[in-house]
Amino acid sequence: MERGEFAIIGTGEVPCGNYPQRSEFEIAYTVAREAIRDAGIDVKDIGAVLCAQHIMSNPDNDYNTEMVFGRLPEAIGARGCKITCMTSSGGASSFSLRKTAEGILHSGETDTVLVVHAQRFSTFTPNQQAKYFSVAGSDVEWEVPYGMTYNALAAMITQAYMNITGTTIEQVAAVCVANRRWAMLQPNAMFNHKEITVEKVVNARMVSYPLTTLMCNVLGDGGSAFIMTTAEKARKVCDKPVYVLGEASDYSHRTITRAGMKDFATMSEYLFPIAKTAFERSGLGPEDMDIYQIYGSYPCIQLIIMDALGMWEPGTTGALVEAGETSPGGKYPVTTNGEALSFGHTGTGVGIALLVESVRQLQGKAGKAQVQGARFLIENTGGGAFMDCHFTVLGNEIPG
Amino acid sequence: MSKHEPISIDAIKAMMNLSDEDLKKPLPVPTAWSQPFWDAAREHRLVLKRCSKCGNIDHPPYLYCTACQADEHEWIEASGKGTLFAYAINYFGVPFPFWADLPYALGMIDLAEGVRMISNIVDCDFEELENGMELEVVFDDVTDEVTLPKWRPVRK
Ligand SMILES: [Zn+2]
Numbered sequence: 001m002e003r004g005e006f007a008i009i010g011t012g013e014v015p016c017g018n019y020p021q022r023s024e025f026e027i028a029y030t031v032a033r034e035a036i037r038d039a040g041i042d043v044k045d046i047g048a049v050l051c052a053q054h055i056m057s058n059p060d061n062d063y064n065t066e067m068v069f070g071r072l073p074e075a076i077g078a079r080g081c082k083i084t085c086m087t088s089s090g091g092a093s094s095f096s097l098r099k100t101a102e103g104i105l106h107s108g109e110t111d112t113v114l115v116v117h118a119q120r121f122s123t124f125t126p127n128q129q130a131k132y133f134s135v136a137g138s139d140v141e142w143e144v145p146y147g148m149t150y151n152a153l154a155a156m157i158t159q160a161y162m163n164i165t166g167t168t169i170e171q172v173a174a175v176c177v178a179n180r181r182w183a184m185l186q187p188n189a190m191f192n193h194k195e196i197t198v199e200k201v202v203n204a205r206m207v208s209y210p211l212t213t214l215m216c217n218v219l220g221d222g223g224s225a226f227i228m229t230t231a232e233k234a235r236k237v238c239d240k241p242v243y244v245l246g247e248a249s250d251y252s253h254r255t256i257t258r259a260g261m262k263d264f265a266t267m268s269e270y271l272f273p274i275a276k277t278a279f280e281r282s283g284l285g286p287e288d289m290d291i292y293q294i295y296g297s298y299p300c301i302q303l304i305i306m307d308a309l310g311m312w313e314p315g316t317t318g319a320l321v322e323a324g325e326t327s328p329g330g331k332y333p334v335t336t337n338g339e340a341l342s343f344g345h346t347g348t349g350v351g352i353a354l355l356v357e358s359v360r361q362l363q364g365k366a367g368k369a370q371v372q373g374a375r376f377l378i379e380n381t382g383g384g385a386f387m388d389c390h391f392t393v394l395g396n397e398i399p400g
Numbered sequence: 401m402s403k404h405e406p407i408s409i410d411a412i413k414a415m416m417n418l419s420d421e422d423l424k425k426p427l428p429v430p431t432a433w434s435q436p437f438w439d440a441a442r443e444h445r446l447v448l449k450r451c452s453k454c455g456n457i458d459h460p461p462y463l464y465c466t467a468c469q470a471d472e473h474e475w476i477e478a479s480g481k482g483t484l485f486a487y488a489i490n491y492f493g494v495p496f497p498f499w500a501d502l503p504y505a506l507g508m509i510d511l512a513e514g515v516r517m518i519s520n521i522v523d524c525d526f527e528e529l530e531n532g533m534e535l536e537v538v539f540d541d542v543t544d545e546v547t548l549p550k551w552r553p554v555r556k
Binding site for chain 2: 138142148151152155206209
């Protein structure tokens with residue numbers, strides 16, 4: 001990919017939360033129309049339609065089959081569509097979808113790609129959700145028989161990180177507080193009506209020591225979409241395209257016990273070269289970023305990823321968050337939609353929502369959450385049991 | 401560590417309308433290449449798969465060596481000694497079959513042989529758990545067919 005070869009020109013999103021009456025199809029059609037209108041393109045320009053995999057789809061709710069078999073282009077009237085496809089890399093899906101879109105654009109078959117995510121969890125019973133999600137990050141043969149859970153996985157990483165770096169539980173809780181403050185500014189966030197405090201987060205019900213309920217993300221129904229084009233077309237149809245300036249990836253493991261980084265305090269040492277490569281490819285450095293859109297899903301992971309940016313001394317980012325520097329009005333805006341902890345966890349859509357928010361910020365369309373004059377930001381995503389990491393530098397201009 | 405009252409399994413069963421089937425614990429389903437591990441566990445032995453070509457130990461084991469792709473391997477007796485790298489204590493929000501066990505400790509154990517394992521830390525007060533502490537393997541016969549290796553603090 002050349003720097004600034006591709007751009008995102010429009011986005012759509014529905015509120016995240018508990019909406020059992022709103023089907024995945026309704027979400028998909030709604031966010032697609034919103035993204036097309038926002039981009040200011042004709043629906044017939046769309047040559048490829050990509051969908052994120054729906055989590056827990058079953059025969060009674062076969063969104064995945066319908067999407068794989070081309071329901072969406074027909075339903076939205078995308079008569080110029082040539083290519084449909086469903087992609088998933090779990091939590092990293094925003095990246096694999098965007099990479100797929102870039103490949104299609106690079107092939108020259110079309111210059112306009114629509115990417116859509118839709119998810120509903122509220123129609124599944126708590127038992128189904130617990131069965132699926134509590135163990136999704138764990139190995140069924142080697143971990144699940146011991147009562148392993150996703151939360152316990154994050155809890156162990158947090159426990160090790162605190163032990164090695166001296167980060168306090170109050171600093172970990174401060175990440176949840178900062179995310180909530182951002183979510184309060186987001187009309188579509190699941191938790192945008194009530195502030196939380198460090199004291200409240202620390203004293204909430206213990207789920208998996210050292211994590212309380214307010215340190216664990218909550219599943220929500222939601223969805224979003226974006227339109228991606230070549231930079232050439234973007235400049236013709238859009239006042240403020242958001243360019244992909246640099247990206248870099250790495251994969252580590254499936255099973256956390258086989259992670260390349262054995263020591264979670266130095267997890268940032270594994271992540272640092274990935275961020276560094278993304279920065280180098282963009283021609284910018286961490287200090288040039290106006291926003292840091294960190295996908296952590298759990299508060300400690302946000303700190304570990306901040307540690308990896310080359311901007312702050314690893315292990316000190318908890319104090320930075322505690323001081324309010326990453327909150328609205330702070331010096332370093334981090335994760336401006338509140339992410340999985342406060343925007344809501346929509347399965348493969350958490351990273352897509354963060355990407356969509358990144359585009360809104362750089363287009364000046366982020367409403368109350370708008371970081372004034374934002375030009376460049378770094379965004380990350382990852383999936384599974386923290387199996388991989390992808391960093392992307394986005395900008396509303398291509399730096400000289 | 402938790403000041404909230406635990407919710408009883410009977411209350412959960414009624415609230416969620418759970419069947420006995422829903423409360424059955426998941427058990428490992430061995431693959432052709434992991435069967436020797438579970439067979440040994442039944443005999444209260446901890447074994448690891450070591451490549452005969454390059455000496456790499458894989459845990460979890462895979463079909464062939466993840467370092468050199470060789471098929472040739474041997475199952476070695478592990479010392480049963482390890483250290484605690486990190487831990488978590490589950491208090492709430494676990495799959496329903498584990499509800500009756502709450503609270504319970506999970507740990508990442510670094511084995512003397514160089515591999516890492518996730519398991520339960522048993523026979524301990526949670527307060528005494530400490531990163532780096534010495535652990536030893538114990539065997540929990542969870543059914544007539546299946547034994548899970550677990551770990552406990554070494555008593556001096
Ligand atoms: Zn080998």
